[in-house]
Amino acid sequence: MRFLTKTIAFAFLVAAAFAGCAAAATLALASSSLAAGNATVSSCGISSLTATRRVDNSGNVTRVDVANLPAACAGETIQITFVGAASVSLGSGSTSIGNCAVTCSAAVTSFSSTVSAPSVASYSFSVVGS
Numbered sequence: 001m002r003f004l005t006k007t008i009a010f011a012f013l014v015a016a017a018f019a020g021c022a023a024a025a026t027l028a029l030a031s032s033s034l035a036a037g038n039a040t041v042s043s044c045g046i047s048s049l050t051a052t053r054r055v056d057n058s059g060n061v062t063r064v065d066v067a068n069l070p071a072a073c074a075g076e077t078i079q080i081t082f083v084g085a086a087s088v089s090l091g092s093g094s095t096s097i098g099n100c101a102v103t104c105s106a107a108v109t110s111f112s113s114t115v116s117a118p119s120v121a122s123y124s125f126s127v128v129g130s
Helices: 002-025
Strands: 050-055 061-070 077-083 089-096 103-108 122-128
Touching: 061 077, 061 122, 077 103, 089 103
Parallel strands: none
Antiparallel strands: 050 061, 061 103, 077 089, 077 122
């Protein structure tokens, strides 16, 4: 009886292994290309920014004005992330940087979530170009 139980168990394991191999054989081996490479990343020359936030009567941030953007950043997009305690993201927003002569400014007025001004510990900025 023990021999029969072991034989049936072994047969079951072999059948399961063949079923797994058969299922894997139906997977397509062709795929989209994936490659590694490098590219030159240039900066529009931002060394320091000045930001001023506006807060409504409820204590929520309604607008962030960013100044001292170099004219080379015109036409690009500035993104701001509000950072809270323990480096937690509280929300973010972005806007296009308009044309300007020497230095530009931008007003971010739309955010991904309601941001409570007292919760903001810092800001994180990035400028994304095309």
